[in-house]
Amino acid sequence: MGKSIASRFENVDLVRSELRAVIINDDELTLEMDFCLEEAHPDYEAPGVGEDCCFHPGLLKFAGISKLSLERAEHSPEAVRRYAIQSFHIEGSKFDMACDWGTIHLQARSIRVLTE
Structure with missing residues (x-):
């Protein structure tokens, strides 16, 4: 059985994460993200020069x-x-996010978290 949505965000600082792009296709929405990983995350690496966070690319896909x-x-x-993200919330099939891009509110049958 796959991981729950909440467990995929363990050791990820969502408010310090950043949105890179919003892509809309038919009944799907994809958010390209740079997730801010905390030291306890298995993919954590020391932040690069001039960065205060270990950013790791990923996607949130809503279908x-x-x-x-x-x-x-x-x-x-x-x-x-x-x-920059101000608030980020996923509960069941509902998703809400406020960020410098704007606000996103949705309800979807499928919410997937993909990391590269």
Whole structure:
């Protein structure tokens, strides 16, 4: 049996993690993430020069979306590569996140966490 959603975030600091991209296809939503790993995480490595966190790329994939609300924040014209997260919550089939990109609220049949 696979790991639960909550167990996949063990030793991951979600609020210090960052959103890289939002991709929408039909009834699917993919969030490209840089997860901030804590020292106890098996993939943890010392942070790179100029970084205060061990960032590890990954994806949050939502399929079978029955409710979706995206509210994009206004940004200056400069290209932003990472968006800071203020709040992050997954409970059952519901997901809510507020970040510099904007806010995301959804309900989906399937929520998968993938790391590279």
